[in-house]
Amino acid sequence: MSKWYCSRCGFMYNEAVGNEKLGIPPNTPFASFDPSWVCPQCQTPKDKFIEVVG
Secondary structure: OOEEEEOOOOOEEEOOOOEHHHOEOOOOOHHHOOOOOEOOOOOOEHHHEEEEOO
16 A cells, blocks of 8 residues: 655545545555546645655
């Protein structure tokens, strides 16, 4: 499982945890998000998120 952060505002999505507020269950891969998905905080497109390694 990976963590992804928004390159614009720093919003973090952790695949292992999901996001209860957004209705995303734990263990949901970021890759499974619709291509039109945007950051819930700043509306930055999905393709501008950066995978955090380690």
